[in-house]
Amino acid sequence: MRQRNFLVFFSASLAVIGVGIASRVMGQSATNAPAPMNWTAEQDHQNMMEQLGIKSLRPGADARPGSPHYQNTNEAKANPYPNLPDPLRLNNGEKVTSPAMWWNQRRPEIVEEFDREMYGRVPKNVPKVTWDVTAVVRTNNGAIPVITKELVGQVDNTECPAITVNIQLTLTTPAEAPGPVPVMLEFGFPPFLQRRINRLEGTNRPSRFGMYRYGPDWRQLVLSNGWGYAVIVPVSYQADNGAGLTRGIIGLCNKGQPRKPDDWGALRAWAWGASRALDYFETDPAVDARQVGIEGLSRYGKAALVTMAYDPRFAIALIGSSGEGGAKLSRRNFGELVENLAASGEYHWMAGNFLKYAGPLTPGDLPVDAHELIALCAPRPVFISYGATWGKPGAEGPWLDQHGSFMAVVAAGPVYRLLGKRDLGTPGNYLTDPMPPLNTTLDSGDLAWRQHDGGHTDAPNWPAFLKWADRYIHGPMPPR
Numbered sequence: 001m002r003q004r005n006f007l008v009f010f011s012a013s014l015a016v017i018g019v020g021i022a023s024r025v026m027g028q029s030a031t032n033a034p035a036p037m038n039w040t041a042e043q044d045h046q047n048m049m050e051q052l053g054i055k056s057l058r059p060g061a062d063a064r065p066g067s068p069h070y071q072n073t074n075e076a077k078a079n080p081y082p083n084l085p086d087p088l089r090l091n092n093g094e095k096v097t098s099p100a101m102w103w104n105q106r107r108p109e110i111v112e113e114f115d116r117e118m119y120g121r122v123p124k125n126v127p128k129v130t131w132d133v134t135a136v137v138r139t140n141n142g143a144i145p146v147i148t149k150e151l152v153g154q155v156d157n158t159e160c161p162a163i164t165v166n167i168q169l170t171l172t173t174p175a176e177a178p179g180p181v182p183v184m185l186e187f188g189f190p191p192f193l194q195r196r197i198n199r200l201e202g203t204n205r206p207s208r209f210g211m212y213r214y215g216p217d218w219r220q221l222v223l224s225n226g227w228g229y230a231v232i233v234p235v236s237y238q239a240d241n242g243a244g245l246t247r248g249i250i251g252l253c254n255k256g257q258p259r260k261p262d263d264w265g266a267l268r269a270w271a272w273g274a275s276r277a278l279d280y281f282e283t284d285p286a287v288d289a290r291q292v293g294i295e296g297l298s299r300y301g302k303a304a305l306v307t308m309a310y311d312p313r314f315a316i317a318l319i320g321s322s323g324e325g326g327a328k329l330s331r332r333n334f335g336e337l338v339e340n341l342a343a344s345g346e347y348h349w350m351a352g353n354f355l356k357y358a359g360p361l362t363p364g365d366l367p368v369d370a371h372e373l374i375a376l377c378a379p380r381p382v383f384i385s386y387g388a389t390w391g392k393p394g395a396e397g398p399w400l401d402q403h404g405s406f407m408a409v410v411a412a413g414p415v416y417r418l419l420g421k422r423d424l425g426t427p428g429n430y431l432t433d434p435m436p437p438l439n440t441t442l443d444s445g446d447l448a449w450r451q452h453d454g455g456h457t458d459a460p461n462w463p464a465f466l467k468w469a470d471r472y473i474h475g476p477m478p479p480r
């Protein structure tokens with residue numbers, strides 16, 4: 001499967017980066033503080049199992065045909081837990097009937113459950129970030145003159161000098177903007193990997209990694225709307241592997257020691273970094289910080305949804321191919337499973353407590369599910385994007401469970417309606433609402449959906465997203 005090849009390459013590249021970051025900081029251990037723990041992901045994972053008193057976990061699904069654990073792709077077997085937690089019912093059983101009840105009672109309950117059981121808590125002692133503009137480059141992107149600022153967010157590490165954390169960020173705004181501009185912030189790849197992806201995507205044909213290039217680059221589309229764009233590099237402040245959990249921003253807060261079961265995982269840490277970028281935008285006169293959107297693909301699509309759910313300052317979101325742990329219902333049995341996220345290759349995205357749901361508990365025991373993560377974004381506009389089911393070269397496989405995400409968007413609708421907003425515009429039954437055909441945008445509401453046929457990328461959905469986003473976000477100059 002081409003898509004799997006890309007994902008393997010992507011994961012491997014990030015692992016290399018993570019190791020690079022780890023070995024840089026290891027040389028700087030403070031003399032009188034214990035050195036950061038130097039475990040493998042497997043050792044850290046085992047430690048978390050011991051903290052939780054778990055002896056074994058159920059195996060995850062496998063995307064390789066012929067495997068004894070081959071993923072389920074049969075829709076008839078996909079809903080072993082068809083009942084979802086009701087986002088509009090308090091834990092004491094009372095129905096939520098007003099926006100005030102949502103904001104003051106139900107929403108905090110849902111946040112607490114996501115914090116404790118799924119994504120983990122951001123510690124109270126996260127050190128301060130100081131942003132420095134390290135370079136300002138005037139150039140053109142296509143025909144549009146732009147100013148690009150390279151930034152580093154230095155995290156105060158006086159409490160644990162052995163761990164250095166620097167957030168990498170670039171911000172590009174139109175040079176001739178008559179005022180502060182809206183900005184789309186992307187969770188992106190380190191520049192060397194991004195250059196490679198640009199080259200592959202620029203070929204206008206299916207690449208080795210199963211991606212197509214459709215139309216102009218998203219950055220140019222955003223610029224021609226009169227907006228700016230920014231890219232934050234998540235692995236610059238939290239490695240994409242379990243071995244890195246005692247380093248990066250998570251490790252810094254724990255002074256290099258292992259996580260507790262409700263400590264934050266990488267998704268929550270990546271989202272924290274996006275919020276720190278937004279802190280910077282609030283100080284930059286080139287940016288209209290009330291109109292900043294967040295976007296990411298795949299694991300970064302998960303991070304983008306977590307960002308939007310937790311930080312109400314983000315105005316709009318494009319959530320790309322996020323799958324399990326993102327916009328997809330964890331209660332589904334289709335493609336990737338909770339058990340995959342709980343295994344040593346991916347558990348670092350989540351809180352340690354999440355492991356419990358892969359043994360002894362089941363996904364049906366989760367107190368929350370993806371529809372409630374989407375509901376936490378309400379009333380702000382969210383566009384959920386995918387790149388087609390299997391059957392075409394380069395198309396996304398069943399692994400991502402596009403239908404499970406569609407169901408979650410439908411099931412988030414009641415919260416949007418309670419807050420006076422529009423749902424997806426389908427009949428509203430998550431079990432029976434049909435998904436629209438490929439390349440058809442559902443954009444009549446404040447929740448939007450589109451599945452293109454161009455593979456594991458957001459590229460073909462950017463124009464549809466921007467058309468819809470135009471209803472909410474307004475630049476200081478008319479679009480070109």
Ligand code: GCU
Pocket residue numbers: 007010297298299300321322323324336340399
């Ligand atoms: C793997 C993983 C997915 C993830 C994807 C990616 O396929 O199982 O959950 O979204 O990698 O981020 O590339």
